[in-house]
Amino acid sequence: MSKSSSSKISETSTIDINDLFLTFETQSEPVHALSDINLKVDAGDFVSLIGPSGCGKTTLLRVIADLEKPTSGTITIEGKSPHQARLDKLYGYVFQTPALLPWRNIESNIHLPLEMSGYSKSEQKKLSQEYLSLVSLSGFEKKYPWQLSGGMQQRVSIARALSFNPDMLLMDEPFGALDEITRDRLNEELLRLWEKTQKTVVFVTHSIPEAVFLSTKIVVMSARPGKIIDVIETNFPKDRNLDIRESKEFLKVSQIVREGLKEGHNDGS
Amino acid sequence: MEANRFFSMLIGGTIGPVVILLTAIIMIWYAGAVYLNSSFLIDRYEKNNIEWTFSELASDSWSMERPVLPSPHQIAKELKKTIWDKKITSPRSLVFHSGVTLSSAMVGFVMGTLLGIVLSVGIVYVAALDRTLMPWIIASQTIPILALAPMIVVVLGSMGITGLVPKATISTYLCFFPVVVGMVKGLRSPSIILVDLMNSYSASKAEVFWKLRLPASIPYLFASLKVAIALSVVGAIVAELPAGAQGGLGARLLSGSYYGQTNLIWAALITASVISATLVTIVGRMERAVNNRMGLQL
Numbered sequence: 370m371s372k373s374s375s376s377k378i379s380e381t382s383t384i385d386i387n388d389l390f391l392t393f394e395t396q397s398e399p400v401h402a403l404s405d406i407n408l409k410v411d412a413g414d415f416v417s418l419i420g421p422s423g424c425g426k427t428t429l430l431r432v433i434a435d436l437e438k439p440t441s442g443t444i445t446i447e448g449k450s451p452h453q454a455r456l457d458k459l460y461g462y463v464f465q466t467p468a469l470l471p472w473r474n475i476e477s478n479i480h481l482p483l484e485m486s487g488y489s490k491s492e493q494k495k496l497s498q499e500y501l502s503l504v505s506l507s508g509f510e511k512k513y514p515w516q517l518s519g520g521m522q523q524r525v526s527i528a529r530a531l532s533f534n535p536d537m538l539l540m541d542e543p544f545g546a547l548d549e550i551t552r553d554r555l556n557e558e559l560l561r562l563w564e565k566t567q568k569t570v571v572f573v574t575h576s577i578p579e580a581v582f583l584s585t586k587i588v589v590m591s592a593r594p595g596k597i598i599d600v601i602e603t604n605f606p607k608d609r610n611l612d613i614r615e616s617k618e619f620l621k622v623s624q625i626v627r628e629g630l631k632e633g634h635n636d637g638s
Numbered sequence: 639m640e641a642n643r644f645f646s647m648l649i650g651g652t653i654g655p656v657v658i659l660l661t662a663i664i665m666i667w668y669a670g671a672v673y674l675n676s677s678f679l680i681d682r683y684e685k686n687n688i689e690w691t692f693s694e695l696a697s698d699s700w701s702m703e704r705p706v707l708p709s710p711h712q713i714a715k716e717l718k719k720t721i722w723d724k725k726i727t728s729p730r731s732l733v734f735h736s737g738v739t740l741s742s743a744m745v746g747f748v749m750g751t752l753l754g755i756v757l758s759v760g761i762v763y764v765a766a767l768d769r770t771l772m773p774w775i776i777a778s779q780t781i782p783i784l785a786l787a788p789m790i791v792v793v794l795g796s797m798g799i800t801g802l803v804p805k806a807t808i809s810t811y812l813c814f815f816p817v818v819v820g821m822v823k824g825l826r827s828p829s830i831i832l833v834d835l836m837n838s839y840s841a842s843k844a845e846v847f848w849k850l851r852l853p854a855s856i857p858y859l860f861a862s863l864k865v866a867i868a869l870s871v872v873g874a875i876v877a878e879l880p881a882g883a884q885g886g887l888g889a890r891l892l893s894g895s896y897y898g899q900t901n902l903i904w905a906a907l908i909t910a911s912v913i914s915a916t917l918v919t920i921v922g923r924m925e926r927a928v929n930n931r932m933g934l935q936l
Contacts, residue, residue: 436834455840462838468831472853472932481849482839513933 383537383569384410384433389442391428401594402428406442408588408597412536415563415570417580418588419626420633425595426573427541433571434462434539447536458486460537461530465545467522469514469529475501476510479529486533500528503562520551527562537569544579553611556582564607577630578614581622589626591633599629664710668700671709675699678706704898716905729884732909738885739874740913742802746809747870751863753810754817761818762825762851763843779815783808783873788880805886809873813866820862824855856932860925867917875910 391403402425410416418426431437432444435451446454454460461482469478479497488496501507504524514522523543530538544552556579563570563583574580580587581603589599603622605613613619672695679698683690700709708716717732724731757775760767787808794804828850836846878888887906894902 434838436837455838458840460838462835464831464835466831468829468835470832470850470853472856472934474933484849485839485841485845 382409383412385445404594404596416586417584419580420590424590424592461535463540463543467526504528540572589629598633674706713904716901739887742805743870743874745806750810750813754814758821805877808877809870812869812873816862816865820858824858825851828854871914
């Protein structure tokens with residue numbers, strides 16, 4: 370927790386995407402995965418990318434993470450290229466599956482990124498303790514991934530992504546494979562984490578309630594070509610809990626998102 | 639009631655079925671010995687005008703000096719004679735010959751494993767090697783080892799290399815193949831997500847290898863090692879056949895067949911299979927120990 374917050378309050382946005390296109394060349398015909406993407410994400414934002422499958426929301430996240438290269442357009446992360454941002458370890462990535470190494474115990478899984486960033490053994494130990502307690506998994510250090518439930522594994526994966534204190538958390542449908550009860554609980558937990566750590570979060574989902582509950586900004590996307598239909602800002606209290614899903618305001622925002630998705634669908638067909 | 643319980647104990651436990659199977663094999667073996675040895679004995683009876691009964695035929699066929707198929711107790715006697723009664727240093731001791739075979743098998747196994755690992759890393763990391771090397775590796779195993787072994791022995795012999803090295807080379811030749819095939823698959827086994835995870839940390843190629851690909855390949859390596867270690871014994875024995883070697887189980891097999899000493903051949907064969915089975919078991923134990931250390935199930 371050493372990075373100063375002043376770097377986050379700069380004139381440029383944390384993520385700045387301009388006129389970005391990405392086309393996959395396939396054998397039959399080119400696939401326009403991303404088309405004319407313009408997006409700004411500010412420090413501390415919780416941005417959800419929502420849309421039907423094939424709309425390029427995961428691809429967009431992967432472009433931000435420099436796991437995919439755009440065909441044209443510009444993207445900067447804290448003023449740097451995505452490649453530099455990756456080298457500087459500015460983000461932690463949470464995948465659809467927990468992606469834990471089965472031969473490492475929980476503690477040692479969290480040490481993985483720390484080992485590669487040159488943290489000392491004692492620092493690794495301290496950080497894994499700290500972040501495991503943050504995701505309420507203290508005491509599970511010596512367990513192996515297969516001994517934990519899916520929800521617990523995904524919490525380990527979040528702790529691992531946070532352990533080296535990156536500015537951003539990139540999450541690709543992290544709770545998609547979980548049952549609804551676990552998912553709800555983890556949504557609340559993630560909200561609390563976000564509030565506590567002040568990270569910038571980009572979160573891919575195809576669940577409207579999840580997007581509305583978590584986000585400060587909801588980016589609605591449509592498929593073929595993958596493009597942004599609408600960006601909806603929300604203004605819910607920071608200390609909200611799941612009860613808010615019954616509120617008029619929540620239902621109104623959900624309705625706007627649903628309309629946006631429908632509009633995108635009509636455009637596409 | 640009692641009989642019922644006895645019966646269920648016999649087929650229900652782990653020892654019961656093994657005992658039943660073993661008994662069946664031994665009975666079939668004794669019957670086979672009578673069947674295969676009888677024509678020679680009957681010929682002899684008729685030549686000498688000897689009256690014979692079936693029980694005489696059976697007992698004679700189980701105690702011939704050079705039977706077509708020796709009976710189990712004859713082999714057991716031969717094993718006792720050549721393992722317990724002879725000094726280990728004696729050229730008639732099977733322990734001595736086993737040691738000779740085992741040493742070249744082990745050297746071949748270690749070299750084959752190392753060669754296999756090195757080749758698999760090359761194949762996984764260098765695209766050109768993937769396309770050029772793999773066909774040769776597969777082709778190498780289509781040549782019968784029995785045809786190749788004498789050439790290796792002769793070629794190395796002409797270079798002044800004799801003794802253990804040519805034999806170990808043939809074991810190596812057999813061992814490296816399952817290791818290459820298993821390790822190539824193992825090194826490529828990590829899912830795309832895990833590779834992406836490493837990329838998201840800007841991991842170097844070396845880090846991806848040591849922290850992801852190599853540990854992921856360990857279960858594949860052990861599956862290969864079990865095949866390889868059994869092949870290493872086969873390789874060493876085959877190598878001893880053309881070498882005119884003085885020592886080794888292969889040499890024993892050869893001299894046994896020269897002099898028609900089937901008891902000796904079978905004793906050597908059984909020793910070889912016990913050695914192989916023991917080695918495979920040891921690799922299995924190592925596998926379990928490593929899996930425990932790595933926290934993997936099974």
